[in-house]
Each structure stands twice: as structure tokens, then as C-alpha cells.
Amino acid sequence: MHGFASRTHCRWHGAHTSRQDRANFSGLKFSAFIRAPLGRCARAGHSERRSLKRSSSMTRWIDNPEINPTWAVVHAHENARRLEAGVSPSIQADEKVMPETIAATAGTPIEQLQILHQRIAPIYKAIGPFTACRRACSSCCYYKVDVYPLEAELIAQSLDLPLPSLPASHQPGHGRRCPFLTKKATCGIYAVRPMVCRQHVMLTETNYWCLAARAHQVKLPLMRLTGIDEAFVEIVKRDGRSQPSQIRDLRDYFPTSPVTSSAGESLSP
Numbered sequence: 001m002h003g004f005a006s007r008t009h010c011r012w013h014g015a016h017t018s019r020q021d022r023a024n025f026s027g028l029k030f031s032a033f034i035r036a037p038l039g040r041c042a043r044a045g046h047s048e049r050r051s052l053k054r055s056s057s058m059t060r061w062i063d064n065p066e067i068n069p070t071w072a073v074v075h076a077h078e079n080a081r082r083l084e085a086g087v088s089p090s091i092q093a094d095e096k097v098m099p100e101t102i103a104a105t106a107g108t109p110i111e112q113l114q115i116l117h118q119r120i121a122p123i124y125k126a127i128g129p130f131t132a133c134r135r136a137c138s139s140c141c142y143y144k145v146d147v148y149p150l151e152a153e154l155i156a157q158s159l160d161l162p163l164p165s166l167p168a169s170h171q172p173g174h175g176r177r178c179p180f181l182t183k184k185a186t187c188g189i190y191a192v193r194p195m196v197c198r199q200h201v202m203l204t205e206t207n208y209w210c211l212a213a214r215a216h217q218v219k220l221p222l223m224r225l226t227g228i229d230e231a232f233v234e235i236v237k238r239d240g241r242s243q244p245s246q247i248r249d250l251r252d253y254f255p256t257s258p259v260t261s262s263a264g265e266s267l268s269p
Contacts, residue, residue, distance in 0.1 A: 064206055064208055066204055066205060066206050066208045066209065067208060069209070069217070069218040072204050072208065072209055072218065072220060073218075073220060073221070075203075075204050075205045076202075076203040076204045076220050076221045077203075077221060079130050079131070079203045079204070079205070080130075080203050080221060080223070082130055083127060083130035083203070083223075086129075086130060087126050087127060087130075088126065091122065091123055091126045094119075094122075094123060095120075095123050095225050095227045095228060096227045097227065098116075098119065098120070098227040098228050098230070098231040099227060099230040099231045099234060101119060101231070102115065102116055102119070102231040102234065102235065103231075103234065109150055109235050109236070109238050109239035110150060110153060110154055110157070110239075112235045112238070113150060113151070113154060113232075113235050114154070114192075116228075116231055116232060116235065117191070117192070117198075120198065120228050123225070123228070124198060124201075127201060127223065130203070131201050131202055131203060131223075132202040132203070132204045132205060132206055132207045132210065133200075133201065133202055133207075134207075135186065136184065136185040136186055137185070137207050137210070138181055138185040138186075139207050139210035139211050139212065140197070140200050140202075140210060141177065141178040141181045141185075141187070142174070142175055142176065142177055142178070142211075142212040143173065143174055143200075143212060143215070144172060144173035144174045144249055145173055145178065145194055145196055145197060145249055145250040145251070146194075146196055146247050146248070146249060146250075147194045147196070147247070147248060147249070147250050147253070148236050148239070148241060148242065148246065148247060149164075149166055149239075149241040149246055149248075150235070150236055150239045150241060151194050151195065152164050152248070152250070152253040152254075154192050155189055155192050155194075155250075155253075155254070156253075158189065158191070158192045159189070164253045164254075166241075166246060166248065167248050167252035167253060169252065170247065170248050170249060170252060171249055171251060171252055172249070173249040173250070173251050174212060174215075175212045175213075176251060178250065178251070179250070179251060179254045179255065179256060179257045180193075180250075180254070180257070188257075194250060195228075195232050199223075199224070199225065199228070199229075200222070201222060201223035202220070202222065203220070203221055203222065203223060204220060
């Protein structure tokens with residue numbers, strides 16, 4: 001069985017994964033990398049850590065070593081290994097067979113999507129302790145959020161809004177606030193949030209490189225769970241609105257904040 005970490009891959013983390021990549025599943029692997037400025041990351045050792053501590057920004061670095069991207073990468077790889085060892089075999093097995101589990105579930109595509117959301121919640125809860133993601137960290141709420149029409153329909157349904165039609169254009173979303181980000185820096189549609197939001201798992205120890213302004217400066221390994229990916233893609237294919245040309249940013253469907261979420265919390269900035 002492929003472990004979680006063996007299917008982790010390095011990519012730019014400043015945007016939720018493009019939906020156009022989701023049709024291809026080849027057992028994405030966890031690998032060392034990559035760009036020349038970070039080429040030493042896999043070989044960094046204690047001597048390099050000591051030399052970095054003696055730099056002019058010593059105090060700031062000690063407060064958060066991940067300011068240096070080399071150590072952000074090292075920590076992400078370490079956490080991926082800890083995650084693979086720490087998440088129970090039963091959770092990993094559930095993730096692996098998720099396509100078969102959802103395929104055997106009766107219901108409309110939107111009902112299957114809701115069931116998928118429910119079935120993957122324990123998996124992401126198990127992963128949580130090994131990530132930098134925490135409640136009220138809203139850094140990734142300023143990334144682009146690619147959604148399929150089915151997901152936009154589910155969100156509208158949960159908010160008692162009219163079913164949205166496919167927007168004419170696909171606007172760039174990076175750096176723009178999510179319309180569902182609440183005053184408390186939490187997600188106003190958490191129960192029905194898009195799959196890209198659920199799957200954006202940051203493996204560093206801090207969120208330093210998560211900020212939209214920094215997110216394109218470094219490549220970092222992110223978790224990709226291929227069983228969940230495959231299950232989701234099959235649901236979207238069954239819905240029939242699965243072409244790349246039908247992908248839009250969440251803000252294309254919902255350019256402004258609704259007055260309240262389904263829980264009654266104000267979503268206005």
C-alpha cells in the first residue's frame with residue numbers, strides 16, 4: 001500500500017491545485033528537490049543550522065527558522081515522514097479505497113459529494129497534527145480557488161441562494177480575499193467548502209510561506225491523497241460538468257459576501 005508520504009509531491013503552494021491536473025493520477029510520489037536556491041535542502045545538517053543562526057537576522061531566524069526556505073523544506077519532509085508513520089493503517093486504508101466506497105454509494109452527484117465530505121473528515125482530522133494548518137489561519141483564503149459547477153451548486157444550496165449559472169469568465173483569484181472568510185478569520189461555508197480547500201495540506205511547522213505575498217517564492221511539498229482525488233473526479237464526471245473549460249474561481253460565482261452563513265455568522269469583512 002502506498003503510504004501518505006509516498007504520494008506527497010512538491011509544487012507551488014500559493015494556489016489551490018488546478019482542477020485541470022485532477023484527471024491524471026499516477027501515484028504522485030514524495031521526492032527531494034528541485035530549484036537551485038534550495039538544492040541543498042535534503043543535505044542540510046546541524047553545521048548549516050549553526051551557521052544560519054550566526055547570520056545578521058539571528059534573532060528573527062531563531063524565532064522562526066522557516067524564514068529560511070531551506071528549513072521550511074526540511075521540516076515539510078520531516079513532517080511527511082512523521083505523518084506516514086503516525087496516521088493509523090486503518091485511516092490510510094480508508095483513504096486508499098475511497099473511490100470504491102463512493103462508487104458503491106447511491107444518490108445524485110451532489111448527494112455523493114456530501115457523503116464524500118463526510119467520509120474524508122476523519123482522514124483530515126488524523127492528518128491535522130502533522131500540518132501547519134490551524135483554525136483562524138486564513139492565509140490560504142487569499143489563493144485562487146478553482147471549483148466545478150457541482151461544488152458551486154452545493155454551496156449555493158447550503159446558503160439558500162439561487163442555483164448559479166456558469167460565469168462567462170475565469171478571473172484570477174490569487175491575492176483576493178475569499179468572499180466566505182468571516183470577521184473571525186474562519187470559513188463561513190466550512191461544511192461545504194470546495195475540495196481544493198480541503199486538500200490544501202501544508203506540511204511545514206509554521207504558516208510563514210502560506211501568505212499570498214510569499215507563496216510563489218518557494219516550492220514546498222504538499223499532501224496529495226490520490227484515493228480522495230479519484231473519488232472526487234468520478235463524482236464530477238458523473239455530474240457531467242467536468243471539462244476544464246467549466247472550471248471557475250469561487251469568486252466568479254460569488255463575487256460578494258452573502259449577509260450571513262448558514263450558521264448565522266456575519267461573512268462581511
